[in-house]
Structures are given as structure tokens and as C-alpha cells.
Amino acid sequence: MCGIVAYIGHQQAREVLVEGLKRLEYRGYDSSGIAILDSKAYLAKAVGKVGVLEKRVWKDQPRGVVGIAHTRWATHGKPTEANAHPHQDCSGKIFLVHNGIIENYQALKKHLTAAGHKFQSETDTEVLAHLIENAYRGDLGSAVQKALLQVQGTYGIAVLHTAHLDQIIVARRGSPTVLGAGNNESRAASDVSALAQHTDRVVYLEDNEMASENASRGRLNHSEGVAKLGGLESVHDRLLQARHLIIVSCGSSYYAGLFGRYVVETLTDLTVETELASEFRYRKLNLRQNTVVLAISQSGETADTLAALREAKRKGALVLGLVNVVGSTIARETPAGVYTHAGIEVGVASTKSFVSQLTILTLIALLLGRSRDLSIEEGSLLLRGLEKIPDQIREILAQSDDIRKLAQKYCDARHFLYIGRKYQYPVALEGALKLKEIAYIHAEGYAAGEMKHGPIALIDPSFPTMAIVPEDGSYEKIVSNIQEIRAREGRVIAVTSVGNKKLENLADDVIFVPKSHEILTPILTVVPLQLFAYHCAVLRGCDVDKPRNLAKSVTVE
Numbered sequence: 336m337c338g339i340v341a342y343i344g345h346q347q348a349r350e351v352l353v354e355g356l357k358r359l360e361y362r363g364y365d366s367s368g369i370a371i372l373d374s375k376a377y378l379a380k381a382v383g384k385v386g387v388l389e390k391r392v393w394k395d396q397p398r399g400v401v402g403i404a405h406t407r408w409a410t411h412g413k414p415t416e417a418n419a420h421p422h423q424d425c426s427g428k429i430f431l432v433h434n435g436i437i438e439n440y441q442a443l444k445k446h447l448t449a450a451g452h453k454f455q456s457e458t459d460t461e462v463l464a465h466l467i468e469n470a471y472r473g474d475l476g477s478a479v480q481k482a483l484l485q486v487q488g489t490y491g492i493a494v495l496h497t498a499h500l501d502q503i504i505v506a507r508r509g510s511p512t513v514l515g516a517g518n519n520e521s522r523a524a525s526d527v528s529a530l531a532q533h534t535d536r537v538v539y540l541e542d543n544e545m546a547s548e549n550a551s552r553g554r555l556n557h558s559e560g561v562a563k564l565g566g567l568e569s570v571h572d573r574l575l576q577a578r579h580l581i582i583v584s585c586g587s588s589y590y591a592g593l594f595g596r597y598v599v600e601t602l603t604d605l606t607v608e609t610e611l612a613s614e615f616r617y618r619k620l621n622l623r624q625n626t627v628v629l630a631i632s633q634s635g636e637t638a639d640t641l642a643a644l645r646e647a648k649r650k651g652a653l654v655l656g657l658v659n660v661v662g663s664t665i666a667r668e669t670p671a672g673v674y675t676h677a678g679i680e681v682g683v684a685s686t687k688s689f690v691s692q693l694t695i696l697t698l699i700a701l702l703l704g705r706s707r708d709l710s711i712e713e714g715s716l717l718l719r720g721l722e723k724i725p726d727q728i729r730e731i732l733a734q735s736d737d738i739r740k741l742a743q744k745y746c747d748a749r750h751f752l753y754i755g756r757k758y759q760y761p762v763a764l765e766g767a768l769k770l771k772e773i774a775y776i777h778a779e780g781y782a783a784g785e786m787k788h789g790p791i792a793l794i795d796p797s798f799p800t801m802a803i804v805p806e807d808g809s810y811e812k813i814v815s816n817i818q819e820i821r822a823r824e825g826r827v828i829a830v831t832s833v834g835n836k837k838l839e840n841l842a843d844d845v846i847f848v849p850k851s852h853e854i855l856t857p858i859l860t861v862v863p864l865q866l867f868a869y870h871c872a873v874l875r876g877c878d879v880d881k882p883r884n885l886a887k888s889v890t891v892e
């Protein structure tokens with residue numbers, strides 16, 4: 336009888352996990368262990384009571400907001416550090432804790448050893464880590480599912496992978512496993528006593544059920560068609576009074592803010608402005624009553640965004656943060672806000688954090704809209720669409736090879752034009768920025784309606800256009816823009832909705848994205864543009880993660 340505990344959220348996982356282990360210690364105390372993921376993975380194990388591990392963890396002070404821990408009652412193998420959980424695969428990327436017994440572990444171990452896997456322990460548990468490694472093709476959830484199909488016996492498991500800092504997979508057969516969610520964090524444990532203080536919502540996992548506990552899922556309240564954003568609860572009354580929203584940010588976060596303007600205006604009655612933080616900070620601010628200023632920043636440290644925020648605060652506005660890095664300066668200097676929980680973004684170019692910003696801005700708009708006159712039906716429709724987004728993004732990522740072929744065809748272009756309308760206009764800007772910053776190809780993002788006011792003069796066979804044209808309310812208008820470009824012998828790549836055959840005759844090349852609600856489509860259309868820039872960069876021999884002259888966090892003006 337062992338105890339497992341898992342945590343993903345915004346607090347430092349070490350404290351939550353050690354506290355959870357202490358509550359589970361009655362289940363076994365031969366040895367214990369903990370794994371916490373951050374830019375580096377932390378693993379510590381200790382023989383004896385949880386207190387021994389606790390001392391080591393306090394000394395090491397590992398950082399990270401996602402982790403798993405285990406207290407062991409030995410069944411297979413002595414109580415040693417090698418036999419203590421978490422166990423790992425050969426690559427060292429997978430971490431797993433287990434409560435239960437894998438009955439066919441000897442046969443599985445023999446088979447895995449013959450296939451070249453190296454085992455570090457005498458436990459039955461370790462085979463699970465290697466089975467998952469074998470089945471892993473980029474999707475941790477399906478790898479765990481495939482691995483568990485080969486297993487006889489009982490289990491409650493929690494699994495981490497260093498490539499999925501925003502995800503814990505939990506599964507159960509025969510061994511009790513409880514999930515708890517609340518305040519933008521999720522927990523799992525083999526006993527409710529490890530969760531009770533921290534959550535008002537507890538779910539008992541049934542046999543053969545699996546849960547993937549990422550932070551955004553707990554934010555969708557389907558029964559009321561609204562988003563649940565714990566970080567905004569303390570300012571709920573002031574948000575009800577809000578009449579004006581000003582979004583301030585830089586770079587990609589600014590483009591996310593432009594999207595935020597469209598979506599908040601559509602779902603609420605607020606007036607919305609989106610401003611470059613570097614300009615906003617030097618304007619004479621005549622803020623009206625009931626103005627909310629939202630700062631968007633991946634790093635939470637951008638100097639201009641921070642200065643704009645401080646100025647708005649000084650002038651009496653309610654200031655909020657939408658940031659990715661937990662505990663960053665913007666997070667600390669705002670009385671309320673929302674974390675994007677995109678996980679650590681290592682590359683300089685904003686990619687997954689941009690996608691998460693669009694997602695959270697939609698949730699914020701939904702929250703503001705539902706406390707005004709947005710109907711439950713409209714809210715639920717958006718939530719149902721949001722739930723499909725992860726799988727739809729996976730479908731787009733599966734087209735990576737086709738997009739690489741397109742990049743091969745176009746990566747020698749010296750200039751590129753990106754066009755979109757309404758919700759797709761910020762996507763055009765972001766796609767062009769990606770191509771500039773990582774592939775060093777000059778690219779202009781334009782609102783398609785502006786073509787005739789100047790940029791169409793540039794069009795010739797050497798100047799291709801990326802047109803973002805899903806089948807939404809602006810579709811016919813942007814098709815006309817494409818026709819105008821083709822009439823001037825311009826080459827066009829169209830990003831459109833799957834099943835739209837009409838563009839195949841008009842555009843030179845077409846990239847298809849799954850159909851979604853008009854408001855949510857930018858979360859999808861930006862992904863092929865990120866892939867296109869990535870492949871162009873690789874083909875041109877650029878350093879994708881560390882593009883020249885740039886820094887991940889711009890902490891000077």
C-alpha cells in the first residue's frame with residue numbers, strides 16, 4: 336500500500352507535494368521520492384520516513400509548478416533509493432509514481448530488456464515507465480493508454496514528461512485515485528485526506544479511467560456556459576462596474592491584445608482599446624471612470640509593459656495581468672490576473688504562449704460577457720469549441736511535413752505579405768513577425784482591406800502572400816483580395832477551413848485547418864504560420880530558438 340500525490344498549478348509544487356506525502360505517510364514509509372519539472376527536472380529519493388526526504392527538498396529548494404511524489408510500502412524489491420519512486424524510462428524524460436501491483440511485470444521486463452531497455456530497480460513499477468517510453472510519439476496521454484493495455488494487475492499512477500510541463504496523466508485500475516480541482520490548480524492523490532484542505536471539488540477516478548489535468552481545463556464551467564478564472568474572483572465587483580478596457584502589451588503579446596479587442600467587444604458591451612505599451616506609457620492618460628487596464632506579457636518582466644501598468648495604476652485604473660511566468664514582476668504588481676499556464680517557453684519566439692494568450696483572452700471575454708448580456712447558449716457554444724481545440728491543434732501539427740514542403744518552395748522569397756481580416760488580422764501580424772524574427776525574411780502583416788491603399792503596389796511574382804481566409808464572416812471579402820493579387824501575378828498560399836475546395840483553383844497552395852467557432856479560429860490558424868516560419872528558418876540554417884539580436888525577456892526600454 337503506497338501513497339501517490341500529484342500537483343499542477345501556480346504554487347511551488349515542492350510544498351504541496353511534501354505536505355501531501357505527510358498526510359499519506361500512514362500508507363507506507365519505507366522510502367519516498369519526488370519529481371518536479373521546470374526548465375530542469377528535479378528528482379530526489381530517500382530511504383526512511385518522509386521527514387528524511389523533506390529535509391533534502393528544503394535544502395535543494397527545487398522550483399517548478401508541476402510535480403509528483405510517492406511514499407512507498409515495499410512489495411517488489413527492498414526499501415532502497417533505487418527502488419523508491421518516481422521511476423524513469425531510459426531517456427530520463429518520463430517520471431512515474433505507482434500504487435498497486437503489476438502482476439505480469441516479469442514477462443514485460445524480459446521483453447523490454449531484450450528490446451534494449453535498461454532497468455535501474457527491482458520493482459514491478461519501472462516496467463510502466465519503459466512501456467510508456469516505447470509507446471510515446473509526442474502525445475503523453477495516448478502513450479500511457481497504449482502502455483496500460485499491456486498490463487495485468489492494479490494501479491493508480493501519475494506520469495510526467497519533460498516535454499509536457501503543463502500536463503500530468505493520472506490513471507487508475509483497482510487502486511484508489513482521487514482528483515481535486517480549484518483556483519486554477521489540480522491535484523491527484525491516492526487518498527482524499529491529501530486533498531481535503533485545498534479543494535471543494537473532489538472526483539473519484541473510476542477503474543480504467545484516465546485524467547489529463549492541465550490547468551486550463553478546470554477553467555471551463557459548462558453548466559453555466561462561463562469561464563472560471565480564480566485569479567479574477569477578488570475583483571469580481573469592479574469587473575461588473577467596468578465600462579472600458581485598455582489592453583497594453585508588446586510584440587506578439589500586443590497582437591494577442593488586438594485579438595482581445597475584437598473578442599471582448601463582440602461578447603460584451605465594453606469599449607476596448609489595445610495599445611503598444613511603449614506608446615501608452617508616454618501618452619497623457621485621460622482615463623475614464625471604471626477603466627480596467629490589462630497588461631499581457633509572457634515573461635511578466637517586459638519593461639515597457641511594466642511601466643505602462645504602473646502609470647495606469649497611478650492614475651487609479653484597476654490593473655490586471657495576463658502573464659505566463661508565475662511570480663514575475665507583473666504578476667506581483669497586479670492585484671488580480673490570470674496565468675496562461677503555457678509552461679516554460681524556452682525559444683525566444685512566442686509560440687505556445689501566444690496560443691494560450693488567445694485562449695485566455697477568450698475566457699476573460701466570456702467571463703465579462705456572461706456577467707452582462709451574453710446568453711448561456713452562446714457561452715456554452717464557445718466552451719464546446721474550446722474543448723476541441725487541443726485535438727484540432729494536433730491535427731494541424733500532423734501536417735508539419737506538408738508545411739515543410741511549402742517552406743521549401745517559398746523560403747527563398749525576400750519579402751512576404753500576410754493578410755487577414757477581423758479576428759484573422761492579428762494572426763496575419765503574428766505570422767509575419769514569426770517569419771521576420773526566426774527566418775529573417777522581411778514580412779508585412781496587413782489588414783486585407785488596406786491592400787488597395789498601398790501594399791498592392793508591391794505585388795509581383797517574386798512577392799508571395801499568405802492569406803488567412805477561414806470560412807467565416809469575412810470570407811468573401813478576403814477572397815476578392817486574393818483575386819486582386821492573382822490578377823497581378825502574385826503567388827498566394829491560403830490558410831482556409833478543411834473541406835473548402837473553392838480556394839484550390841484560386842490559390843497556388845492551400846493549408847487546411849479544422850472548422851471552429853469564428854472567434855476561436857485564430858487559435859488554429861496561427862499554428863500553421865508558426866510551423867511555416869519554423870521550417871523556413873531551419874531550411875535557411877537559422878537558429879530557431881535563439882534568433883540573432885533578440886532576447887526572450889526585454890527588461891530595458
Ligand code: AGP
Pocket residue numbers: 585586587588589631632633634635636637640683684685686772885887888889
Ligand atoms: C515574440 O515572438 C517576441 N519574441 C516578442 O515580440 C515578445 O512577444 C515581446 O517582447 C513581448 O514579450 P512579453 O510577452 O514577455 O511581454
